[in-house]
Amino acid sequence: MGTTETSEVGVPWRSPALVAILAATLMTPMDVPLISPALTEVQSVFGVSASRAGLFVTAYALPGILLAPVIGALADRLGRRYVLAGCLTVFGLAGTAIGLTTAFRTALALRVVQGFAAGSILSALAMTVVGDRYAGRQHDAVMGVTSAMLSLGTAAYPVVGGYLAEHAWNAPFLLYASTLPVAGLVLVAFDDGDTAREGRGGGYVREALRAVPTRRALALYGVMFLSFALLFGGIYTALPFYLAGAFGFAPTTVGLVTSAVLLVTALVSTQNGRLAARYATSTLLVVGFALYAVGFLGAALAGEPPLLIGALLVFGAGSGLVTPTLFAGISSLAPDHVRAGVMSLQTTTIGASQAAGPVVFTLLGAAVGYRTTILVASGGATVCMAALAVVAPDA
Structure with a gap:
């Protein structure tokens, strides 16, 4: 090759x-x-x-x-x-x-x-x-x-x-x-x-589908869809409108807040190897979605910018746990000769969540307001956390 x-x-x-x-x-x-x-x-x-x-x-x-x-x-x-x-x-x-x-x-x-x-x-x-x-x-x-x-x-x-x-x-x-x-x-x-x-x-995808363990793959791809829907819908799309409307943040300030969240994600991600050696995949995913729920809840209830930013940093930490755990889990699903097919399905999953998340969050925001929308996101993350605690595959 x-x-x-x-x-x-x-x-x-x-x-x-x-x-x-x-x-x-x-x-x-x-x-x-x-x-x-x-x-x-x-x-x-x-x-x-x-x-x-x-x-x-x-x-x-x-x-x-x-x-x-x-x-x-x-x-x-x-x-x-x-x-x-x-x-x-x-x-x-x-x-x-x-x-x-x-x-x-x-x-x-x-x-x-x-x-x-x-x-x-x-x-x-x-x-x-x-x-x-x-x-x-x-x-x-x-x-x-x-x-x-x-x-x-x-x-x-x-x-x-x-x-x-x-x-x-x-x-x-x-x-x-x-x-x-x-x-x-x-x-x-x-x-x-x-x-x-x-x-x-197309043989890449067909052979990959035959090679991977179906139940584990569906679980990981499903969790990936939900995680990136929360990221693209909540952080990248709904958050700018919420910050501008509720706190009067200018675009530069919105960008700084988003960057702070992503920097925390990057920092936590660097520790994934150590964490994965000590904890099961299901544990890391459950904790990650718990941090999603706490982060969204805190952002919706915060009355002052420092509290808001602190809550969003909690979300960033959750993303730093969930994202590399999912990437590593999906990468290990199949042998080398079909890994490209597996990764292309990962790309498709992320694209689907990137398409659906913004639509859901903006439509909900228009109907009930962005503060309530972020509260709903917190509830959704809590449901995901509870489901993962029951059915998520172990590493």
Whole structure:
């Protein structure tokens, strides 16, 4: 599968391929975190409801639900560099064009094009190249810095997006143009060795479905859907409207709060290896959803910003327990030769939750208000916690 660059220990910081991998990974969190703090500005500029503004999250997610396995197969047939560079190019052009339009329908259509180009697969392709090029302990070291780059972007973009949106509603979208030079870097730095075995198309998914333990897979994928629905619907979509309406937070402040939550998530995630060695998967998931429930409850009841932020940091800690636990559990479901199929189903699951969460949260917010919506989310997380305590699979 491709060419292994080296089996030495350590991170080859001077490698052009590694620079390209990290640059492509850094572009991935531009999907939602960058524009989440700008949703209130989008609503105001286009004169639409909060639920319609929330479609900027949903419309992006929908194409990735179906296309992740297809693009994964194309990457095997055509080579990583061509598919990844092509995705980055269309992703950047469509995102930049959103900032230049004055029609909401056009902007939404371009957001769909972005979803077709990228969905949730940019980081997956970049990390696939890590597996192609590196081996042994160096593979683990490079995967670590790649994951850290993803976390860094996820935490930083809400601040960047909020700051830019305060100055001009379309400024966050113009930042998508930065993906174009990264696409060029991928074409130059990768080579024809960055191609896996002859692709088996849909066989990835079919064989994966036969290989995985069905009940455990359904449980883990179901928990993943609920977890990311709470994240994308509650934190990325409902929270900006709640913070603006109840506390008068500007987009920059919204971005700072969101980034603080994600930084806590990243910090807790770094301890996943130690925690997984001591506790069962079910235990980590139950505790994580308990923190979700406490975080949402505290955010809904908080009367002062410090209490609100403290409650949201509790949610971030819960996400730091749940997310890496789910990724590790799903990655271990199948043998190596069908792991790509398993991971493509993971991408589809995350895309489905990314599409459904914002719709549910904004419609509920329009009907009962965002404070009540966040209280409902707390109750939903509590129900999930109780169900997990009974039926979640042990590690």
